[in-house]
Amino acid sequence: MATIISRSKKSVVVYSYVDNEKKRRQKWDTFLSRAEAFQRKKFVEYYQSVNGSVIVPDEQNLTQTALKIEDKSSNNVTFSEYLKEYVDVYGRANWSVTTFRNKTSLIRNYIDPIIGDKKIDQISTRMLSKYYVDLLSVKEAAGNKPSSDKLLTPANIKKIHDLIRSALKQAIAWDTLPKNSTNPATMATLPVIPEYERKVWDIETFKVAVEKTEDELLRLCMHLAFACSLRIGEVLGLTWDNLVIDEESIENGTTRLFVEKQLTRVSKKAIDELKERDIIKVFPSSKNNVTRLVLMTPKTDSSRRTVWLPKSVAQMLIQHKKNQSEMKDFFGEEYEDHNLVISSENGKPVENKLVGKRLRKLCEEFKLPRVEFHSLRHLSTTYKLKMTNGDIKSVQGDTGHSKADMVTEVYSHIIDEDRRHNAKKLEQTFYEEETSPKEMNTDQTLKLLNIIQSLPDELKEKLLSLD
Numbered sequence: 001m002a003t004i005i006s007r008s009k010k011s012v013v014v015y016s017y018v019d020n021e022k023k024r025r026q027k028w029d030t031f032l033s034r035a036e037a038f039q040r041k042k043f044v045e046y047y048q049s050v051n052g053s054v055i056v057p058d059e060q061n062l063t064q065t066a067l068k069i070e071d072k073s074s075n076n077v078t079f080s081e082y083l084k085e086y087v088d089v090y091g092r093a094n095w096s097v098t099t100f101r102n103k104t105s106l107i108r109n110y111i112d113p114i115i116g117d118k119k120i121d122q123i124s125t126r127m128l129s130k131y132y133v134d135l136l137s138v139k140e141a142a143g144n145k146p147s148s149d150k151l152l153t154p155a156n157i158k159k160i161h162d163l164i165r166s167a168l169k170q171a172i173a174w175d176t177l178p179k180n181s182t183n184p185a186t187m188a189t190l191p192v193i194p195e196y197e198r199k200v201w202d203i204e205t206f207k208v209a210v211e212k213t214e215d216e217l218l219r220l221c222m223h224l225a226f227a228c229s230l231r232i233g234e235v236l237g238l239t240w241d242n243l244v245i246d247e248e249s250i251e252n253g254t255t256r257l258f259v260e261k262q263l264t265r266v267s268k269k270a271i272d273e274l275k276e277r278d279i280i281k282v283f284p285s286s287k288n289n290v291t292r293l294v295l296m297t298p299k300t301d302s303s304r305r306t307v308w309l310p311k312s313v314a315q316m317l318i319q320h321k322k323n324q325s326e327m328k329d330f331f332g333e334e335y336e337d338h339n340l341v342i343s344s345e346n347g348k349p350v351e352n353k354l355v356g357k358r359l360r361k362l363c364e365e366f367k368l369p370r371v372e373f374h375s376l377r378h379l380s381t382t383y384k385l386k387m388t389n390g391d392i393k394s395v396q397g398d399t400g401h402s403k404a405d406m407v408t409e410v411y412s413h414i415i416d417e418d419r420r421h422n423a424k425k426l427e428q429t430f431y432e433e434e435t436s437p438k439e440m441n442t443d444q445t446l447k448l449l450n451i452i453q454s455l456p457d458e459l460k461e462k463l464l465s466l467d
Contacts, residue, residue, distance in 0.1 A: 002041040004034065004301075011037035015044050017055045027055055038301060042277075043093040049275045079123060080116035082176060083107050086167045096278045096299060100270040106160050109141035110152070120171060128164065128188040132157050136191055154191040161190055200375045203383055205368060212366045217350070218358045220320055221342060225376040228307040229384070229398040232352045232373050233262035237295055238341040240321070245314045255314035259305050259400060261295045263349055268292050283338070283349055293349055303400040317341070 002015035013029045031037040047056045087107070091100055115123070115131055135157045140150045165185035171177045201209065206226065213219050224235045242258045249255045261280050268290055271279060281295040298304050309317075320341070327345050328335045336347035344350055356373050363370045377399070384395045 002044040004037050004041055006034070013037050013040045013044065015041075015048070015056070016053060017048075018053045019055075024053075034301070039094060046093050046274070046277055049277060077120050077176065078116060079118050079120050080112045082120045082171060083111065083116070083167060086170055090166075090170050092274060095274075097266040097270040097274055097294070097296065098264055098299075100274060101267040102159075103163055104270070105141070106163055110135065110138065110160055111164070114138075120176060123164075123168065123184055125184045125187045128161075128185055132161060132188065132190055135160065154193040157191055158193060161185060161188065198375050198378060199369060199371050200378050200382070201369060201371055203379070206376070206379060208366070209362060209368055213362050215358055215362070216320070216323070217342065218355065218362065220316060221355050221373075222359075222376060223313050223316060225373065226380045226383075227310050227313045228257060229377055229380040229395075229400075230259065230307070231262065231377060232355060233264050234259050234298070234303075236263040236340075236342050236350055236352060236355070237261040239295075239339045240341060241339065243317060243341070245309070245317050250311060250314055253311070255309040255311065257307055257309060259298065259303060259307065262298055262303075263293065263295055263352075265291050265293050265351065266296075281338070284336075293351065298400070300400075305397060305400045307398050 002013050005012045005014060007030075009032070011031050011034045013031070015027055016024055017027055019025050029037075029040055031040060044056045048054065087100075087104060091103065095103065114134075115127075118127075135152050136154070138152050140152055140156070165183060168177070168183045168185050172179060172181055172183060206222075210219055210222055213222075221232075221235050224230055224238075225232065238257065239261075242260060244254065244256050271282065271292060271294070276282070278297045279294050280297065283293040283295075285292050324343070328337065328347070331346050334346060338347060338349060340347070340349055342350050352373070359373050360370060362368065381395060381399055384398065385392070388394060
């Protein structure tokens with residue numbers, strides 16, 4: 001395993017290797033940014049998982065010798081041939097299992113069948129611009145789902161474009177395309193992505209929802225997403241060793257949880273190709289299933305975080321653990337104990353689609369606005385920003401966003417709401433006062449009467465005689 005150490009404005013990747021004399025040594029690679037260090041760390045871990053505890057060459061130097069297409073002239077290499085090498089070298093070194101699955105699916109369904117037979121040096125800005133427009137008429141690949149008549153959206157096409165742009169950037173770096181050439185994807189025209197605002201409950205609706213639901217598992221998931229700003233995969237990936245909820249911590253207000261993993265479903269092929277990199281646990285599944293449910297590391301370093309628990313949520317978790325223990329006793333040997341906080345009655349992991357289905361059922365049953373589960377994380381961010389008067393940094397610590405601007409986008413929405421509220425307050429406190437007589441409240445009236453009562457009789461008579 002490689003480790004990242006921060007030093008002043010630089011980041012260092014430290015890893016062990018065995019030299020020619022069979023002695024274990026350390027290698028220190030220094031980078032100007034943490035992002036570069038993180039990429040190097042992933043490459044080192046991948047390379048050593050394949051080649052053992054050896055010193056890891058620079059990725060750029062390695063790829064020059066690893067790419068078989070290097071000996072071919074670019075006009076003889078099809079885009080499909082090149083993408084195969086790109087996935088085999090760049091993808092294996094840099095992508096997580098979920099990213100590997102998603103990107104290879106894009107290549108298989110939308111790139112290879114349409115422009116895969118083009119020679120790589122024929123890929124031009126004009127050709128890509130037309131290709132992106134044509135994709136608007138292509139149906140979404142069904143995968144393992146029933147056939148759908150949905151067409152690709154501009155957002156889907158943006159993902160395809162990002163993949164092609166990255167692949168062509170590497171083609172220039174690897175001399176598959178001339179070093180002095182410009183990446184043709186950089187200036188390609190993309191369909192406009194329409195602005196979409198996720199539906200989010202207000203805080204009063206959330207209160208109604210958690211009070212109305214009789215689904216204890218859904219209620220706990222909702223509270224964890226709201227109180228701790230967790231993604232659904234992070235909620236479902238919690239294990240009991242991630243929680244500090246003993247009596248002492250509840251008493252002194254230090255109950256907390258550690259976000260260290262997430263639950264997701266990935267392709268078996270991606271797991272095999274990447275040698276189970278980033279995978280913490282693979283759950284049992286039928287042999288014929290092409291996907292596996294796994295616990296894996298968070299997608300970014302910032303996603304690893306500690307979140308402090310409100311006392312009420314900590315007590316919910318303690319009660320939930322007692323209920324879970326009763327189910328263990330009831331099922332006996334049939335109980336699958338994976339140490340998961342959120343699990344089905346027999347201990348098996350719970351998938352996000354099941355939680356989403358239960359939330360939709362709750363919305364329909366009580367006629368609540370229909371929202372996606374992820375919107376509860378957005379509600380949490382909004383509420384915490386209001387509660388802290390815009391303390392973006394502390395809220396970012398809870399949400400695990402890699403960039404603060406992801407939180408400030410939410411904050412700007414709150415500011416717009418507050419500005420509308422300010423306009424109403426201005427109307428009430430200034431303009432309405434200008435057009436209507438000012439009324440004294442009861443306290444002011446009583447104070448004035450007391451003052452008048454304390455005046456001498458002569459002054460009282462003069463006040464009463466005033467017109």
